[in-house]
Amino acid sequence: MDQIFVNLKDWLVALFPAGRQQELVSALISVAALIGTFAGLFALTTVLERKGLGRIQNRYGPNRVGPYGILQPMADGLKALTKEDVVPRSADQVVHFLAPLVLVAPVFLALAVVPMGRNMAAVDFDAGILFFFAVGAATELSVFMAGWSSRNKYSLLGAMRAIAQMISYEVPLILSSLAVIMIAGSLSAVTIVEKQAGYSGLIPHWFVLTPWGFAGFILFMIAAAAESNRSPFDLPEGESEIIAGYYIEYSGFKFALFFLGEYIGLFAASGLAITLFLGGWNAPFPFLTWIPSYVWFFGKLLALIAVFIWVRGTLPRLRMDQLMNFAWKFMLPMALINLLTAGVWHFTPPGLARWIICALLVFGPYVALGRTLFESKKLAKRTYSYAE
Amino acid sequence: MENFFFYFFAALTLIFAFLVIANPFSNNPVTSAMFLVLTIASLAGLFVLLHAYFLAAVQVLVYAGAVMVLFLFVIMLLDLKAEEERHIRAFGLGAGLISVGAIVSIFLISLLKAPLLSNPAPIVHGDTLALGKLLFNQYSLPFEIVSVLLLVAMIGVVLLSKKELK
Numbered sequence: 001m002d003q004i005f006v007n008l009k010d011w012l013v014a015l016f017p018a019g020r021q022q023e024l025v026s027a028l029i030s031v032a033a034l035i036g037t038f039a040g041l042f043a044l045t046t047v048l049e050r051k052g053l054g055r056i057q058n059r060y061g062p063n064r065v066g067p068y069g070i071l072q073p074m075a076d077g078l079k080a081l082t083k084e085d086v087v088p089r090s091a092d093q094v095v096h097f098l099a100p101l102v103l104v105a106p107v108f109l110a111l112a113v114v115p116m117g118r119n120m121a122a123v124d125f126d127a128g129i130l131f132f133f134a135v136g137a138a139t140e141l142s143v144f145m146a147g148w149s150s151r152n153k154y155s156l157l158g159a160m161r162a163i164a165q166m167i168s169y170e171v172p173l174i175l176s177s178l179a180v181i182m183i184a185g186s187l188s189a190v191t192i193v194e195k196q197a198g199y200s201g202l203i204p205h206w207f208v209l210t211p212w213g214f215a216g217f218i219l220f221m222i223a224a225a226a227e228s229n230r231s232p233f234d235l236p237e238g239e240s241e242i243i244a245g246y247y248i249e250y251s252g253f254k255f256a257l258f259f260l261g262e263y264i265g266l267f268a269a270s271g272l273a274i275t276l277f278l279g280g281w282n283a284p285f286p287f288l289t290w291i292p293s294y295v296w297f298f299g300k301l302l303a304l305i306a307v308f309i310w311v312r313g314t315l316p317r318l319r320m321d322q323l324m325n326f327a328w329k330f331m332l333p334m335a336l337i338n339l340l341t342a343g344v345w346h347f348t349p350p351g352l353a354r355w356i357i358c359a360l361l362v363f364g365p366y367v368a369l370g371r372t373l374f375e376s377k378k379l380a381k382r383t384y385s386y387a388e
Numbered sequence: 389m390e391n392f393f394f395y396f397f398a399a400l401t402l403i404f405a406f407l408v409i410a411n412p413f414s415n416n417p418v419t420s421a422m423f424l425v426l427t428i429a430s431l432a433g434l435f436v437l438l439h440a441y442f443l444a445a446v447q448v449l450v451y452a453g454a455v456m457v458l459f460l461f462v463i464m465l466l467d468l469k470a471e472e473e474r475h476i477r478a479f480g481l482g483a484g485l486i487s488v489g490a491i492v493s494i495f496l497i498s499l500l501k502a503p504l505l506s507n508p509a510p511i512v513h514g515d516t517l518a519l520g521k522l523l524f525n526q527y528s529l530p531f532e533i534v535s536v537l538l539l540v541a542m543i544g545v546v547l548l549s550k551k552e553l554k
Binding site: 127163 | 416418419422425441442444445446448449452453454456457460461464515516517
């Protein structure tokens with residue numbers, strides 16, 4: 001049962017003559033499976049998100065199309081397809097057309113290195129995690145292309161906000177995953193998951209269950225929310241300030257593609273968080289290992305998405321100065337301290353003493369940094385700087 | 389197959405690099421920057437052909453990601469109208485041709501002087517572990533010097549961007 005999809009693919013590939021053709025077919029099947037699965041998950045998530053937000057805001061959410069509104073994504077998709085595609089007359093036609101494609105292609109590429117079950121990573125190569133971040137860099141380019149080519153002040157402002165935010169939060173994102181890479185001693189996602197297999201008694205060997213892993217996981221999730229422009233970090237598309245940000249001039253299917261790219265980016269970041277901290281496709285308890293590995297991966301993925309929806313429904317949007325101060329004065333030092341803690345963890349012998357030392361190393365700076373930042377009101381008071 | 393991909397990526401790199409500096413369709417700096425991204429991406433393709441996945445990923449992450457975004461930021465904040473109407477002057481053309489000629493002649497001389505390899509090129513070990521070991525053992529001093537250089541640049545920027553110094 002665990003290897004059903006792997007066996008299915010092997011059987012399909014074996015139908016073709018050996019050599020180049022088999023490699024090509026194997027790659028095509030992986031790509032088709034990835035795109036199909038995650039496009040389906042995207043449709044499911046949009047309706048779940050609207051339902052969940054509706055519950056949080058004390059209303060029903062979509063409930064007209066199909067039973068419990070479950071067919072809502074189809075109606076949305078049809079609407080996006082049939083709408084008129086308006087391109088501004090002064091826009092740079094080519095760049096304007098390419099921007100959504102430049103967003104969607106890399107986020108699917110990033111998913112390729114995430115292992116979704118035992119033997120179920122589309123590609124496993126040395127430097128897989130680095131590949132993930134490298135293709136993630138292309139999303140910044142897409143945001144710039146969309147904002148600049150629209151020739152609209154609001155989209156340019158939105159793009160500048162988005163790029164500043166993405167560059168700032170990419171630093172803690174990479175630094176927090178660096179701790180895991182250091183301990184696991186590998187850049188390959190599959191190896192990192194294998195290092196987290198096994199149990200001591202009932203407790204799994206996941207990295208999130210160590211002091212540095214826990215802090216790293218929290219930092220990673222915050223930075224991932226900022227990277228994928230999720231609330232409370234959705235300033236680039238703050239409706240009350242700049243209407244819709246960098247995709248203000250997009251309509252019809254191109255707008256839907258931006259939407260898709262954003263969600264797939266969120267899935268990719270959550271998938272990487274699961275791979276790095278939550279044990280990948282490993283079961284949480286030793287007596288649950290009979291459940292197929294991919295069920296665990298997608299279960300964890302849905303749980304993380306639920307957390308993102310919950311956060312979106314709960315927290316108000318940050319201000320620009322709060323956003324930047326938080327990234328550079330809190331996230332970055334914490335990520336560096338976390339890296340140091342991971343080093344201490346690696347070189348002290350296992351036992352209770354190691355736990356206490358590392359927990360203090362993480363928790364002390366957290367309290368100190370948070371308190372000084374809050375007392376100097378760097379995170380609380382707005383400072384105005386006027387043009388001279 | 390490998391040969392085909394090498395020539396494919398090499399050709400792409402050259403074509404895109406040409407379009408960066410002399411685009412017959414538009415004089416826009418942003419278009420040039422976009423073609424520079426494509427040039428870097430095809431260079432990363434060449435690294436992949438050498439099985440240097442780490443270098444390819446870093447190439448895309450640092451150059452196509454961070455550096456290009458900074459370029460675009462600068463372009464976005466500058467006045468583009470003046471740049472679009474700029475024409476190539478005779479002096480610039482002459483200086484450029486002379487410097488290109490000088491570099492090409494250095495290349496040719498060193499290529500012609502180099503002894504021909506009797507056996508094929510040694511296999512490149514471009515994996516992350518080997519690269520890391522080299523960087524932190526054999527080349528640790530230059531590596532550290534480069535990082536100090538970056539630190540100096542960073543402090544300089546902070547100093548320059550401060551409005552008033554105490």
